[in-house]
Amino acid sequence: MKNRHLACPLAVVTALALAGCGMLPGGGGTQTVRIWLMRDSASQEFLDRFTKAHEDEHDGVRLEVTIQEWTGIGKKVTEAIKGPGGPDVIEVGNTQVAQYADTGKLYDLTLESVRDLGSEDWLPGLAEPGRIGGTQYGIPWYAANRIVIYHKDLFRAAGIDKPPATRAAWLADTEKLNRNGSQGIYLAGQDWYTLSGFIWDEGGELAVEKGGAWTGALDSPAARRGMAFYKELQSLGSGPKDADEQNPPQADVFAKGDVAQLVAAPSAVAAILKANPGLKDKLGYFPIPGAVAGRPCAVFTGGSDLIIPENAPRRAAALDVVKALAGEKWQTELARAMGYVPNKKGLAPAVAGQEATAVMAEGAARGRATPNSPQWADVEADNPIKPYMTAVLRGEDPAEAARRASAEITETLAE
The missing domain is CATH 3.40.190.10 (Periplasmic binding protein-like II)
Incomplete structure (x- = not known):
C-alpha cells in the first residue's frame, strides 16, 4: 500500500504543502471539486439535491459536475488520469476499473474503503472488479442486473x-x-x-x-x-x-x-x-x-464505481464526495430515484416498495462481473x-x- 498519508509531513505545515495535498481551498477561499459522471446515471434533481447538501455541510467546497457520454469515454478518462490536474472524482463502468488501474494512475482507496465505507457488505459484482491485486481502486456506486x-x-x-x-x-x-x-x-x-x-x-x-x-x-x-x-x-x-x-x-x-x-x-x-x-x-x-x-x-452485475486519479488536485475533498455518494443516505436516495440496486446488500430494503428493483436486488447479492x-x-x-x-x-x-x-x-x- 502506498504511503499516501506521508505525502505532506506534519513538520511542514505550509500553505504550499497543504495545497499540494488538496487540503486548502482554491482561489477566492473556495476549492472546487471537479466530478465526471456519465449520462443518465443520476437525474438532475438528484444531483441538485446532493450538490446543495454537500456544499452546505462542507464550508469552502464547491462541486462542479460534468456529464460525460459513454461513447469514447475510455480514451478520455485515460488521457485525464495520465495528464496533469485531471478531474477529482470519475464515475466509470465497474468492468472498466482494471484498464484504468493498469495505467498506474489511480489513487489507492483501500484504507478508506475498509475503514469508512463498510466494504464487507458491498455487492460483489461492484466490489470485485474495483479491486486489483488486493488494492481497491474503485468504490461501488450503483448496480443493475x-x-x-x-x-x-x-x-x-x-x-x-x-x-x-x-x-x-x-x-x-x-x-x-x-x-x-x-x-x-x-x-x-x-x-x-x-x-x-x-x-x-x-x-x-x-x-x-x-x-x-x-x-x-x-x-x-x-x-x-x-x-x-x-x-x-x-x-x-x-x-x-x-x-x-x-x-x-x-x-x-x-x-x-x-x-x-x-x-x-x-x-x-x-x-x-x-x-x-x-x-x-x-x-x-x-x-x-x-x-x-x-x-x-x-447474474452479471452492471453498474458503476467511483475512482479518484492520482493527479486529483483536491484529493481530500474528493474523498469526502466519494464517501458521501457511497454512503447510506445518498445510496438510498439514488436507488429510489433511479431504480438502481444500492451498493450494499444490507441496503436492499431501501427499494422494497419498487417491485422490479427489489427483485433485482435479490439477484444482485449473487452478482459477478467479467474477468x-x-x-x-x-x-x-x-x-x-x-x-x-x-x-x-x-x-x-x-x-x-x-x-x-x-x-x-x-x-x-x-x-
Whole structure:
C-alpha cells in the first residue's frame, strides 16, 4: 500500500504543502471539486439535491459536475488520469476499473474503503472488479442486473400461480406455457451476459488467472454445463440463434403480448410499455432461478464505481464526495430515484416498495462481473463468446466450439 498519508509531513505545515495535498481551498477561499459522471446515471434533481447538501455541510467546497457520454469515454478518462490536474472524482463502468488501474494512475482507496465505507457488505459484482491485486481502486456506486419479466395473464392462463424457484421448475413452467399457446420465453441466441450467469452458477468461469496469466475457460466441464442449460432454455422460444438481444430489440418482441417471459434488466420495462401501454398492470418479476430453491442464479452485475486519479488536485475533498455518494443516505436516495440496486446488500430494503428493483436486488447479492483483466475490453470488442453460442445452438460439437472460443479468449488476454 502506498504511503499516501506521508505525502505532506506534519513538520511542514505550509500553505504550499497543504495545497499540494488538496487540503486548502482554491482561489477566492473556495476549492472546487471537479466530478465526471456519465449520462443518465443520476437525474438532475438528484444531483441538485446532493450538490446543495454537500456544499452546505462542507464550508469552502464547491462541486462542479460534468456529464460525460459513454461513447469514447475510455480514451478520455485515460488521457485525464495520465495528464496533469485531471478531474477529482470519475464515475466509470465497474468492468472498466482494471484498464484504468493498469495505467498506474489511480489513487489507492483501500484504507478508506475498509475503514469508512463498510466494504464487507458491498455487492460483489461492484466490489470485485474495483479491486486489483488486493488494492481497491474503485468504490461501488450503483448496480443493475437481469431478472425475469413475465406476463401475468399468460402465466395465469397456463395454470401457473407462482414464479418458479429452481431452474428445473423454470424449464417445466416454460414448457407448460408453450403448450398453452404462448411463446414460453424469448431468449436471443447470443445473450452472453445471461449465459455468464449460468456458467457461474455451475461453478465455471469465462476466464481464469494463474501466475499473472489469463486463460479462457469456456471449455471447462462446469462452463459447458452452463451452456447446455442455456441451449435447453433457449430452445423453448423462437429467439434467433445468431443474434443478440438487441437484434431485434427484445423489449419490442415481448411488447407484442404473446411472449410469456423475458430475461432483461428492469430498465426494459419502459421500452415495453412505450410499445404497448396495455401491459402496464400485467407485468410481474422474479429473480433468475438457480439450481436450488432459495438461491437465485448468479447474474452479471452492471453498474458503476467511483475512482479518484492520482493527479486529483483536491484529493481530500474528493474523498469526502466519494464517501458521501457511497454512503447510506445518498445510496438510498439514488436507488429510489433511479431504480438502481444500492451498493450494499444490507441496503436492499431501501427499494422494497419498487417491485422490479427489489427483485433485482435479490439477484444482485449473487452478482459477478467479467474477468478482471485490463484486456477484457478487447475480448468484448470482437467477442468470441457470441459465435460460440451460435455454434452450440446450431448443433456443432459443444466441446470443440468451447475449446476454439477459449483459445481465442486466451490469445486476446495475452496481448
